[in-house]
Amino acid sequence: MVKYIGSKRALLPWIMGAIETIHHQEPLRSVADLFSGTARVGHALKKRGFYVISNDLMSYAHVLAQALVEADAGVYSRERLEPILQRLNALPPRAGWFTRAYCEHSRYFQPHNGARIEAIREGLEAEAQGDPLLRAVLLTSLMLAADRVDSTTGIQMAYLKRWARRSYNDLRLEYPPLLPGTGQALQKDALEVARGLEADLFYLDPPYNQHSYLGNYHVWETLTLWDRPQTYGVAHKRVDVQQRKSAFNSRREAGEAMQRLLGAIRARHLVVSFNDEGFFRAGEIEAMLRDWGYVHRLSRPHTRYVGARIGIYNPQGQKVGKISHTENHEFLFVATHSRKVYEAIAQSAGMAAD
Structure with a gap:
C-alpha cells in the first residue's frame, strides 16, 4: 500500500482484533468503510472473508478501492x-x-x-x-x-x-x-451515501483535523485524473485543493458533520478510529455515540509519521519551526446495540491491558 499519513498499517491488528471480537459474538457478513483512503482496512476485511463496501470522495482512493476491494483476483x-x-x-x-x-x-x-x-x-x-x-x-x-x-x-x-x-x-x-472475491467501491460524500447503505458493521476513519487528504496526496489525485491541473506554491498543489473542502476538515463544521453521519448510519455495530490530534476530545466522541447504546473506548500510543519527527525544511534547506511531539494516542471506539458484544470488547481490552 502507498505511504499515508492516516494509514492504519501499524494499527491494523488492533482494529481487526476488535472487529473479530464482535464477529465471534454476532457473526458479521458485511462491513462498510466510509472513508477508505488507501483501502488498507477494506483489503484486510476482504481478506478475512467479509463482503466490503468501500467509499471515499477522492479519485485516487476510489481507484485503490476498485482494485483492492472490488476487483476479483x-x-x-x-x-x-x-x-x-x-x-x-x-x-x-x-x-x-x-x-x-x-x-x-x-x-x-x-x-x-x-x-x-x-x-x-x-x-x-x-x-x-x-x-x-x-x-x-x-x-x-x-x-x-x-x-x-x-x-x-x-x-x-x-x-x-x-x-x-x-x-x-x-x-x-x-x-x-x-484478492479473490468481490466487493463494492463507491466514490461519494460519506454524509450522502451513509443513509442508503446496509451493512452489519460500519468502520469510520474520518479526517480528524484541518489538513485535507487532497492537499496531502494531490499528486496521486493528479496521477489518477490525468487532467494537467493548474498548480500553486512550492509543493505544486492542485488549485482545487483550495476549493474542494470537507466539513470534517473544519473545526466549526466537523462536530455537526459527525453527528449527522452517526445519525444516518443504520447498523448494529460501529467502530470509529480517531486520535488526539483531531478536533474532538475522546469524551466528545463518546457523547456523540451515546444513542448507540453501549460504547467502549480503546486507546494506545502511536508514533507519528516520519515527517513530524524529522521536521519541515524550506527550499534553502533551513529547518522551519520546531517539532512539537513525536507520539500521539490513537483511539478506537466500539459502539454496539449488543450487551454481549460490549462485554466481550471490554473483557478483551482488559486482557490486553494485563
Whole structure:
C-alpha cells in the first residue's frame, strides 16, 4: 500500500482484533468503510472473508478501492495481468508536463522516473480497453510503483531537501495484491451515501483535523485524473485543493458533520478510529455515540509519521519551526446495540491491558 499519513498499517491488528471480537459474538457478513483512503482496512476485511463496501470522495482512493476491494483476483489474475505490465514497463520514457511539474519544478520523483510515469500513464488507458476495474488495477500498480521511488516523508505537502535513496531506483510495475472475491467501491460524500447503505458493521476513519487528504496526496489525485491541473506554491498543489473542502476538515463544521453521519448510519455495530490530534476530545466522541447504546473506548500510543519527527525544511534547506511531539494516542471506539458484544470488547481490552 502507498505511504499515508492516516494509514492504519501499524494499527491494523488492533482494529481487526476488535472487529473479530464482535464477529465471534454476532457473526458479521458485511462491513462498510466510509472513508477508505488507501483501502488498507477494506483489503484486510476482504481478506478475512467479509463482503466490503468501500467509499471515499477522492479519485485516487476510489481507484485503490476498485482494485483492492472490488476487483476479483480470479478475473484479474497474475497470468492475465503480467503481459500487460510487461508491455507498459517496456514503453520508452516520455517526459512532459508531469515531469516538469513534479520532478523539475518540484522534486517528488527523479526526472527519469517522472518520464516513465508519464509513458505508462498514457499507455495504460489503451490497455484497459474500457474496463474500469482493469484500469483501476493498472493505475494501482502505477501508484504503488511510484510510491516505491518517491522522495517524500509520506505526505505530498512537501518533498525531501535531498533526493531519497529509493528515488534513484527505476520505477517498475508489479502485480498488485489483489484478492479473490468481490466487493463494492463507491466514490461519494460519506454524509450522502451513509443513509442508503446496509451493512452489519460500519468502520469510520474520518479526517480528524484541518489538513485535507487532497492537499496531502494531490499528486496521486493528479496521477489518477490525468487532467494537467493548474498548480500553486512550492509543493505544486492542485488549485482545487483550495476549493474542494470537507466539513470534517473544519473545526466549526466537523462536530455537526459527525453527528449527522452517526445519525444516518443504520447498523448494529460501529467502530470509529480517531486520535488526539483531531478536533474532538475522546469524551466528545463518546457523547456523540451515546444513542448507540453501549460504547467502549480503546486507546494506545502511536508514533507519528516520519515527517513530524524529522521536521519541515524550506527550499534553502533551513529547518522551519520546531517539532512539537513525536507520539500521539490513537483511539478506537466500539459502539454496539449488543450487551454481549460490549462485554466481550471490554473483557478483551482488559486482557490486553494485563
